[in-house]
Amino acid sequence: MKNALRFVIATSEERAYARELRASGLFDRAFYTGTLPRLHRLYKMDPERHYVIYGEPLGLRPNGAFSPAAYLKHNPDVARARERPFRHYIRSGRHECRVTCDLASAEIEAGAEFPVLRVDPERPKARFAVVVHLFYIEMWEEIAAHLARQRFAFDLFVSYVKLKSHETDPRDLVLARFPEATVHAVPNHGRDIYPFLHFANAGLLDGYEAICKLHTKKSPHRVDGDTWRQALISGILGDPVRTRRRLERFVRAMDTGFWVADGQRFGGAQWWGSNVERTRSLLDRIEVPMDVRTLAFPAGSIYWLKPTVLRLLKGLELGPADFEPEAQQLDGTTAHAVERALGYMCRAAGLSILQASELDTQEIAPPPPRPAFVTAFYLPQFHPVAENDLWWGKGFTEWSGVARGRPNFRGHRQPVLPTDLGFYDLRVTEVMAEQARMAASAGIDAFCVYHYWFDGRRLLEQPLDRLLERPEIDFPFYLCWANESWRRNWDGLSGEVLMPQSYAPGFAAACARDVARYMHDPRYQRVDGTRPRFVIYRPDDMPRPEAAVEEMRRTWREEGLGEVELGAVLFHVEGESPVPEGLFDFWVEMPPHGLVGREAYLCGGPGGNRMHAAVTPGFRGLAYDYTSVARRSVSADYMKALPRNTIAGVMPSWDNTARRGTAAHIAYGANPGTFRAWLSALSRTRLTRSYRGELWINAWNEWAEKAMLEPCQQYGSSALEVLAEFCAAPESAGS
Known part of the structure; x- marks a missing residue:
């Protein structure tokens, strides 16, 4: 009661100082009340006054970057004048x-560097990984005890900061308990975050169904630092039976x-x-927009996370x-x-943040159906x-x-460059074998390869022609006749014509005869089990489409191929299409065609510039969401x-900056998370x-066009x- 009364009847000087704190914008209410989790609601209504009367005299911090004691120590003139440290700073x-x-602290061993890490492809992986960062080595036994109790197999990765005061190398302490662990000394740089990213960036955390992140969280700025850490760890690595049950539910919860x-x-601005x-x-680096009003994130930096978040x-x-250099900020x-x-990464990917007890009660939706057949367009150029x-x-x-791609907005990643396959040349047929292997592992059943045929003249035919000479290479494919004229501006609709598609008399039969040799190859796909499949890119470009299709079908029958399953790309253009809907066996949806509504425009369309990132001067293209x-x-x-x-x-994704420069069309916000959500x-x-x-x-x-897998x-x-x-067989799908 006495304390409450003292708070209510603060002196005029104290009330004025509290008003000064509020006006400065430097007092962080959330931070201050977070350091005092048991603060009475009376004081939470006016934390500035609480700081003035109680907090500053006790040496509590008004924000994460200001220590009253350190300010007085490093600024003795303020101490001698007996000034309030934070008021002087303001x-x-x-x-x-x-x-x-x-x-x-100067006790940190000098000379440590982040190690060069390499993935060992021969090393077997557990389903789960645990990553621990050790700064306060005296807490290792606490963490080790939690890990040793668990009833699931995991691979352990440990980073540690070596201090001069260490009597035993932390590496030896870790390996004594977990001999198979991967352990590295690192500089005291980036807190627990960058050491975790260092493992991740090197690829060591790839391929796990879930990853547990821990660190020796002391939180000396909080009066309940030890209690908080213990609650954080126990919530994700508590009772071993319950933890194992929760972990399996976490893995099955696909949208978590x-x-x-x-x-x-934690939620709220x-x-x-x-x-x-x-x-x-x-977030600009991965094209994730940020609304400051919707902040929600996993606090404490101790949690389990899924591979989608790791990818982002x-x-x-x-x-x-x-x-930044470490200064105890x-x-x-x-x-x-x-x-x-x-939190924003999670939301962009359509994922949620679940608290421990929610895993016990939340209904886990069954996995969605897998496609019966998956095709990807394939460019031979x-x-x-x-x-x-x-x-x-x-x-x-x-x-x-x-x-040659160059950025068109803040955070725009251009050029977009390859890694695993490099700048390949498709005249080397082994490249196609590796592409097919990669595609199959992701659940892709066949490539639909663009076929460039201009009244008997072929272009870009070498990759497939060489493939026919290599029957041992497993490359499932079928063809799409890219029947539009080639133009200098790459969009197929305008600009100087480089290679015309003139549709000379008899073109349909001639084109059908040309592709028949591919259809006879055992690798040419019969998706329904009987009919070879063929796709026409722009059916509305053909004169008299119905007659042309009938001529093609008749020619294929004459070539001994029987009935062909014939499809067409659903290419949206202005005006009514001359192609009757029932002319083809199926239609192929080809995003982004037909899917960019007016509400999606961010820049370059109606509604002005709504881009979340600053646009480069001179950009005259279109960005959409x-x-x-x-x-x-x-x-x-x-x-x-x-x-x-x-x-x-x-x-x-979609971004043709490499072709059209400042006139590009760009799907802003495409990343592995939003692709997964779609x-x-x-x-x-x-x-x-x-x-x-x-x-x-x-x-x-x-x-x-940045439309690549x-x-x-x-x-x-x-x-x-x-x-x-979503597409691979369960036994071969990544997590």
């Missing part, structure tokens, strides 16, 4: 760049990204501290230089921004030909344009307007309506891993 110290907290201890899903702009800058973390491409660092960015030499310069291939395109693809109105027998389509929604709503339960992907390797520098093989989750 009024003058911040403008004088005064030291506000203690620097890192994090598992945290109860009370550790009050938790921002001084991390807004730094978090926004991080790796996509940030953070290195040691992105993290309690807020405003890259590590704090990463913690908050995790990765080798030089005489025509491209003439039109674009000696040695031109698709890679020539890809490497990838997630809006995905939502439209599963909307009732859109599906109702589709022709019968349409195969549902999806794209991992696949999840499509699998649950569209597959049962899709022609024979099939799925079509645009595309396998359209690098100049092949591994790239920013995201590695993430697109393939996401696809495998």
Whole structure:
């Protein structure tokens, strides 16, 4: 009662100081009340007054970056004058760049560097990984005891900071309990966040169904630091029987990204501290928009996470230089921004953050159906030909344009470059064998290869012709006649014509005879088990489409192929199509065609500039929201307007900056997380309506349009891993 009365009848000087704190914008209410979890609700109503009367005299911090004791120690003139340390800082110290907290301890062993890490492909993997960062080595036994009790197999990865005071090397302590652990000394840099990312960026955490992240969290700025840490760890590694049960439910909950201890899903703008702009800058790197009003994140940096979140973390491409030198900061660092960015990554991927007790009660939805057959468009333009030499310069291939891509907005990743397969040449048929192996592991059944035929003249035919000479190479395929004229601006609709498609008399029969030799190859796909499949890219371009289709079918029968399953791309153009809906056996949906509604425009369309990231001066193209395109693809109105027998389509991303520069069309927000969210929604709503339960992907390797599944520098093989989750057979799918 006495304390409460003292609080209510504060002196005029104390009330004035509290008002000064509020007006400064430097007092972090969420941070301060978070350091005092048992603070009475009376004091929570006016934490500034509580700080003035009780907090500052006790040495409590008003925000994560200011220590009253350290300020007085490093600024003796303030101490001698007996001034209030934080008031002095507000009024003058911040403008004088005064030291506000203690620097890192000098007890840290000098000379440590982040080790070069290599994945051992021969090392067997457990289903789960546990990653531990040790700064306070005296807490290792506490963590080790939790791990030793568990009843699930895991691979252990440990990073530690070596201090001069260590009597025993922490590596020896870890290996004494867990001899198979991977243990490395690291600099005291990036807190527990960058050491975790260092393991992740090296690929050591790939391939696990879930990953547990721990660290020796002391939280000396909180009066309940030990209690908080113990609650965080017990919530995810508590009773071994219950933990194992929760872990299995966490894995089966496909739309869950994090598992945290109860009370550790923090939400609300009050938790921002001084991390807004730094978090926004991080999210720009992976094209995730940020609404400051919807902050929700896993707090404490101790949790289980799923592979989708890990893929987005790796996509940030953070290195040691992105993290500040350690100075015991309690807020405003890259590590704090990463913690908050995790919630937005989760939301972008359509994933939730579950607290421990929720795993006991939440209903786990069954997995969605898997497609009956998966096709990906395949571009053969990765080798030089005489025509491209003439039109674009000696040695031109698709890679020539890809490497010239330049950013069009803040965070825009251009150029988009390959990793695993490199800048391949498709005249080397072994490349196609490796592509087919990668595709099959992700659940892709066949490539639909573009066939370039211009009234008897073939282009880009070498890859497939060489494949026919190599029957031992397993490359399942069928053809799509890319029957539009080639134009200098790459969009097929305007610009100087380089190679015309003139449709000379008899073109249909001649084209059908030309492709018959491929259809006779055993690797040419008969998706329904009997009929070879063929697709026409632009059926409305053909004169008299009905007559042309009948002529093709008749020719194939004469070639001994019987009936051909004939499809067409659902290519949306203005005006009524001359092609009757029933002319083809099926239609192929090819995002983004027909899916970019007016509501999706972010820049360059109606409604002005709504881009979440600053646009480069001179950009005159179009940016639209990838997630809006995905939502439209599963909307009732859109599906109702589709022709019968349409195969549902999806794209991992779309960005033709490499071809069109500042006039590019860009699907903003495409990343492995949003691709996964689209696949999840499509699998649950569209597959049962899709022609024979099939799925079509645009595309396998359209690098100049960033419509590719092949591994790239920013995201590695993430697109393939996401696809495998929904398309591969359960025994071969990645997690």
